[in-house]
Amino acid sequence: MKTLAELGLRAQGGSDATITGLSVDSREVKPGHLFAALPGARVHGGAFIQYALRMRAAAILTDAEGAAIATDELAASDAALIVSQDPRQTLAQTASLWFGPHPETIVAVTGTNGKTSVSTFCRQIWEAMGIAGVNLGTTGVEGAWTHPLKHTTPEPITLHRVLAEARANDITHVAMEASSHGLDQRRLDGVLLTAAGFTNFTQDHLDYHGTFEAYFDAKMGLFKRVLSEDGVAVINYDDPKGLEVADICSDRGQEVISVGHYKDARLRLTGQRFDATGQDILFSWQGQPHQARLNLIGGFQAENVLLAAGLVIGAGAKPAEVFAALPQLGTVRGRMELAATRDNGAAVFVDYSHTPDSVATALKALRPHVMGRIVVVVGAGGDRDTGKRPLMGAAAAENAEIVIITDDNPRSEDPATIRAAVMAGALNAGGTDSITEIGDRAEAILRGIDALQPGDALLIAGKGHETGQIVGDAVLPFDDAEQASVAVAALEGKI
Numbered sequence: 488m489k490t491l492a493e494l495g496l497r498a499q500g501g502s503d504a505t506i507t508g509l510s511v512d513s514r515e516v517k518p519g520h521l522f523a524a525l526p527g528a529r530v531h532g533g534a535f536i537q538y539a540l541r542m543r544a545a546a547i548l549t550d551a552e553g554a555a556i557a558t559d560e561l562a563a564s565d566a567a568l569i570v571s572q573d574p575r576q577t578l579a580q581t582a583s584l585w586f587g588p589h590p591e592t593i594v595a596v597t598g599t600n601g602k603t604s605v606s607t608f609c610r611q612i613w614e615a616m617g618i619a620g621v622n623l624g625t626t627g628v629e630g631a632w633t634h635p636l637k638h639t640t641p642e643p644i645t646l647h648r649v650l651a652e653a654r655a656n657d658i659t660h661v662a663m664e665a666s667s668h669g670l671d672q673r674r675l676d677g678v679l680l681t682a683a684g685f686t687n688f689t690q691d692h693l694d695y696h697g698t699f700e701a702y703f704d705a706k707m708g709l710f711k712r713v714l715s716e717d718g719v720a721v722i723n724y725d726d727p728k729g730l731e732v733a734d735i736c737s738d739r740g741q742e743v744i745s746v747g748h749y750k751d752a753r754l755r756l757t758g759q760r761f762d763a764t765g766q767d768i769l770f771s772w773q774g775q776p777h778q779a780r781l782n783l784i785g786g787f788q789a790e791n792v793l794l795a796a797g798l799v800i801g802a803g804a805k806p807a808e809v810f811a812a813l814p815q816l817g818t819v820r821g822r823m824e825l826a827a828t829r830d831n832g833a834a835v836f837v838d839y840s841h842t843p844d845s846v847a848t849a850l851k852a853l854r855p856h857v858m859g860r861i862v863v864v865v866g867a868g869g870d871r872d873t874g875k876r877p878l879m880g881a882a883a884a885e886n887a888e889i890v891i892i893t894d895d896n897p898r899s900e901d902p903a904t905i906r907a908a909v910m911a912g913a914l915n916a917g918g919t920d921s922i923t924e925i926g927d928r929a930e931a932i933l934r935g936i937d938a939l940q941p942g943d944a945l946l947i948a949g950k951g952h953e954t955g956q957i958v959g960d961a962v963l964p965f966d967d968a969e970q971a972s973v974a975v976a977a978l979e980g981k982i
Contacts, residue, residue: 488519491546491567494581496521498567504545509585509644511578516542523578524549524557533557540564548581550574575673579643583677586651593650593678594798595663597709598686598723600845601791602639602664603952605684607819608795609662615812616804619657623649624664625839626820626952632656640669647677662798665713671705675713682719682801683709684794687726689844703728707735716740719801721794724749744797747790754797756789761855763834768792772806779813784836785823785852792816821951823849826968827975833859833939835975837967839951841868841895843878846948850886859942860888864935866928866949867909869900869957876905877912885918887946889938892924893931895949896957902926928956928965933974947971 491503498504507519513535516522522539524532524547533553537560540547546567547557554561554570561568571577583589596605606622610630613620621630628634634649640663641649653661665675665683688703710720710732720736722729725747733743745752757776758769765782768789781792796809818824827835834857840849846865853861865883867876883890892909894902906924913922925931935945947967950956956965976982 489585491521491569494521494584496546496548496569496577496581498546498569502567504567506545506585509578509582510539510544511642511644513538513542516544518543519545521546521548521581523574524553525574525578526550526552531556536560540566548574548578573673575643576676579647579673579676581677582643582647586647588654589647589650589679590654590658590661592659592681592802593661593663594682594684594802595665595675595678595680595709595713596684596686596794596798597665597667597670597706598684598726599689599842600840600848601686601787601794602666603839604788604791604819604822605686605795605798606662606664608792608816609798610660611816612795612799612804612809612812613660613662615815616808618660620660620662621653621658622662622664628653630658632658638669639664639666640674642672643674643677646674650678660802662795665706665709667702667705670708670713675709678713680714680718681803682721682798683714684721684723684798685710685726685729685732686723686791686794687844688728689842707732710736710739710741714741718742719744721746721797721801723747723790723794724752725790742801744801746793746797754793754800756793759786759789761786763856772810777810779810781813781816783816783818783823784825784856785849786855787848787852788823821953821968823852824951824968826947826971827936829936829939829975830979831939831941833941833943833945835936835939835945835947835971837947837951837971839953840946840948841879841950843875843882846879847882847886849946849948850883853944853946854886857942857944859940859944861886862889862891862935862938862943862945863887864891864893864928864931864945864947865909866893866895867905868896868949869898869902869905871898873908876908877915880909880912880914881916881918883909883948884913884916884922888919889921889935890919890923891931891935892922893928894926894956894958895928896953897959898957899959902958929970929974932967932970933977936971936974937978945971 522544533556536557610622619631955962
């Protein structure tokens with residue numbers, strides 16, 4: 488238990504209270520809890536203050552609007568009231584103090600694509616160096632300690648509890664994904680970062696942010712607000728926004744490690760040679776040349792690896808030890824993952840590419856590894872940014888010989904309407920004459936694999952590591968990699 492004063496909180500009237508726990512869901516309030524009534528997209532949390540008080544909450548954290556909603560209930564209660572201009576940020580900082588110390592070294596990475604790969608590569612580098620590390624994000628908590636997560640960047644109570652538990656389990660290093668939603672909602676505030684990274688910026692999540700400007704500004708919260716002035720910023724200079732991000736960081740006094748093909752990059756990628764199982768890369772650090780073997784498919788993976796290397800260096804590791812670890816890196820689950828191989832040698836890959844840019848990037852990156860044709864199975868999610876659907880179809884048609892458009896996670900929308908938008912983009916692009924619509928995802932994968940000839944490759948785009956397909960309110964069991972393996976076995980007569 489802690490008092491409000493120990494949590495850095497000051498209640499109206501100067502009253503103090505002893506807190507037994509934190510809640511953001513009124514149904515989870517226990518006697519003595521601090522209940523955070525936060526502004527929401529549809530309903531303000533202030534509407535639930537009355538229920539929290541009935542459960543004997545000792546304190547309410549909210550903003551002026553939330554307090555106004557529950558004026559009568561609060562007046563009739565002896566619960567302490569904390570009114571904050573930014574209750575989300577206050578909750579995050581409170582949660583940090585409540586749960587206690589985090590692992591000593593934490594890095595975070597933001598960007599439209601590549602966050603999971605970069606954070607996982609950070610963890611793998613630390614592991615190769617004998618350091619107990621984890622990556623935290625879309626795939627949960629992975630590494631020397633594991634824990635499931637529901638969101639890429641969990642809400643503050645969960646996030647700070649997990650970080651404290653990681654430390655209790657002897658984890659010293661953490662690499663986090665920082666989503667735009669999480670940054671906009673102040674979920675990472677209260678996390679002390681050593682370094683932060685930026686991968687890229689392309690269209691996504693406009694259904695939430697509304698504009699590109701708001702989307703970009705949300706991501707920049709990682710550098711403007713969460714990373715301290717003495718932190719290290721690791722930035723992909725190959726992205727059009729890279730130099731702008733660097734200016735933001737330099738203005739705050741943060742050290743910048745530039746990464747990419749850019750001629751003045753501190754960690755510069757200077758050459759790549761591709762083969763069927765991976766690539767050899769040439770790169771330089773501070774002008775000194777290095778070479779490494781990466782058993783990873785896709786040219787963009789080299790950029791992800793070097794960004795991860797920059798983060799690990801920025802967090803205090805010796806560059807020579809970091810570079811020695813690179814050949815030990817393995818494929819990230821659902822990211823250009825080799826899911827199956829046909830008897831004729833044709834390969835099937837699964838990738839979490841679910842934006843126009845990531846679909847195009849994945850297909851272009853696959854090309855140097857493939858002697859024959861590229862087949863792609865692609866769709867788009869429902870209840871999300873509708874503007875990117877035709878762009879995803881166009882990206883597929885412009886970069887593959889055979890395109891099969893199917894369902895992704897339709898959610899509450901009509902799947903046929905979503906497919907029609909993706910199909911329209913593919914047909915307008917005109918890159919290929921072979922464009923087919925197959926709604927059933929399992930059949931689409933089977934048909935794609937059946938089309939593979941020697942030297943060909945199939946990319947199943949969109950769902951990556953996910954093990955379910957969201958249709959309406961139901962989550963149906965579905966794993967792209969597992970489905971690919973079953974389809975190959977069936978076509979080869981092995982089942």
